[in-house]
Amino acid sequence: MPRFKSVKGMQDILPEKEALWSHVTGAAVSIARRFGFAKIDTPVLEATALFARGVGEDTDIVSKEMYSFMDRGRDGEQGESLTLRPEFTAGVMRAYIENGLSSRPQPQKLYSLGPIFRRERPQKLRYRQFNQFNAEIIGSPDPVADLEILLVAYTLHRELGFKNLNFQINSTGDPECKPRYIEALKAYLAPYAGKLAPTDRDRLQRNPLRVLDSKERETLPYLADAPRILDYLNDECRAHFNELLGYLDALGVPYTLNHKLVRGLDYYTKTVFELWGEGLGAQAALCGGGRYDGLIELLGGPPTPGVGFAAGIERIVHVIEEQGVGAPALPQPRLFVAYQGDAAKQAAVALASNLRLRGIGARIAFDGRSLKAQFRDADRYGCAYVAVIGPDELAAGSVTLRDLAHSAQQTLSREAFGVWAIQTLSSQDAATAA
């Protein structure tokens, strides 16, 4: 029997990571709530067509990175094609439309947390299954909505101790000015088409904007003097962008205008951004997002503006781990219940169970190990106290309580032990949890 291994690009997150992970996700949730976001959980599986339509057929994500399969229909007929979500936004928009969230107070501010799947070649901090924190503001064209999305991202990373944060920001215009710019870009690049890198020649036809952030050596020289989209924005888009930048200036949020930033998803309009940080190797982006005013209508909903972003949890965890940021310890039982003998084992199991029913954490040994081994476990698990029930205690109806830190012990009646446990352990559990 061959040993099973995790699927390529997918990894186990082991218990020792729990404290750090809940530190990060806890911060994300707390900031989302501070900004007035509510949680929405959508399925991991969606119709392939949703992503093809929403994200765009010609994007890298849809054209080569999706985990898709044909579902079974009735009577063995072939059903529809389903896909493991490669991003959050399309699914959240589907849910917004399907559940009539457009008839609730607008805008709807929604956050999500969960796994995302992209079938890329794995690399450091690039996995085929990874976790994202996602936030969307749906139903407002106000630049303040853009600002709040940027600020959620910024606040999250600031609070987790990131240094040298910087937004890369650009505007990709709207359905009126974006095509004008694309035409201008195509016209500018057309004479050089033969000299561009093959992939870029292809992009020029299918998705001209993507030529902009090309890193192909042959292409780069021709990009330097390419027209800039900011020069082609119509009045509305320019005003929107300038208002957003004005807020960022006023708040002292660092950003760099990056006119080559277009991002790989078709649905973006107006604002696009990425937040860059240190310690990520070739993966500069901690998180990214932008505005998608046409998406909901494209997916069959009422014309509705929206803006959002997604952050990669693994990338955040990696960086703060490297910076040696310690996460607060998670609460754990302070008491270890040890026993000797079968009869005492029953009493010990009952004792531990009763404590837990009263909300007090307790750990108990399995497998009838020696007292010595039980004490070693108690120490290893960081328990402060050991309650021992052996033949003597069983006969006397008592419990021997040892304080490991002070190497002191005393024998108490069951009643006295119960009082001690409620007084000492319930308060300490609460203290650890807080």
Add this chain to the structure above:
RNA sequence: GUGCCCUUAGCUCAAUUGGCAGAGCGCUUGACUGUGGCUCAAGAGGUUACGGGUUCGAGACCCGUAGGGCACCCCA
């Protein structure tokens, strides 16, 4: 999808020009038969990623596959 590098115990790594597969940590047990940390001792744990080939002999050399790392592409 492309290029380069890597893969030996649960983990981190040794093993002379091809010549008996090892250490530390961790784990289990024990060191006055009711008591932890520290120390000491013993034990368990391996198809050397997988499949072929060369050789008297392969962890080592050759080919293939898988997985990992780094970079490209793109992004979280």
